[in-house]
Amino acid sequence: MIEKLNGLVADFTVFYQKLRHYHWNVKGKEFFKLHEKFEEIYTEVGDQIDEIAERIVGLEGTPLHTLGHMLENTALNEDPDLPGGAEMVARTVADIESLSARLQDAIQAAEEADDRPTVNLLDGIHDGLQAHLWMLKAWQG
Numbered sequence: 540m541i542e543k544l545n546g547l548v549a550d551f552t553v554f555y556q557k558l559r560h561y562h563w564n565v566k567g568k569e570f571f572k573l574h575e576k577f578e579e580i581y582t583e584v585g586d587q588i589d590e591i592a593e594r595i596v597g598l599e600g601t602p603l604h605t606l607g608h609m610l611e612n613t614a615l616n617e618d619p620d621l622p623g624g625a626e627m628v629a630r631t632v633a634d635i636e637s638l639s640a641r642l643q644d645a646i647q648a649a650e651e652a653d654d655r656p657t658v659n660l661l662d663g664i665h666d667g668l669q670a671h672l673w674m675l676k677a678w679q680g
Contacts, residue, residue, distance in 0.1 A: 540652055541600035543645040547591050547661075548603050549612035550641055554634050555584045557618050561627040569624045572678075580631070580671055587664050594660055614641060628675050635672045639665060
């Protein structure tokens with residue numbers, strides 16, 4: 540379980556930084572909406588990273604804590620580009636879909652281990668991501 544949770548810490552850390560990158564660099568007529576939305580999501584993601592890491596500690600593990608380890612263990616890619624707002628949203632949607640799949644895998648493992656606290660934590664995170672996914676897809680039209 541600790542390995543799966545550390546994978547999520549890595550994914551969410553890369554996602555967090557990508558959202559900050561988009562927040563800082565979005566331009567154009569949708570600036571105000573997207574700037575605010577990216578900040579909303581990365582603020583939630585920052586809290587979620589902390590919750591997952593604390594669950595790892597509660598399971599007597601050690602959360603990943605270096606950027607190098609995050610990059611070695613993530614299923615997401617960093618984004619060195621400066622895409623336009625619509626592409627930022629498309630990439631965020633793709634990342635949320637990837638995160639959702641990895642969360643579902645971890646939830647299934649936690650259920651099999653009868654680890655209710657982890658299931659409850661990850662279910663809540665998954666539900667929040669699904670709400671953002673719906674809103675971003677609605678923005679895309």
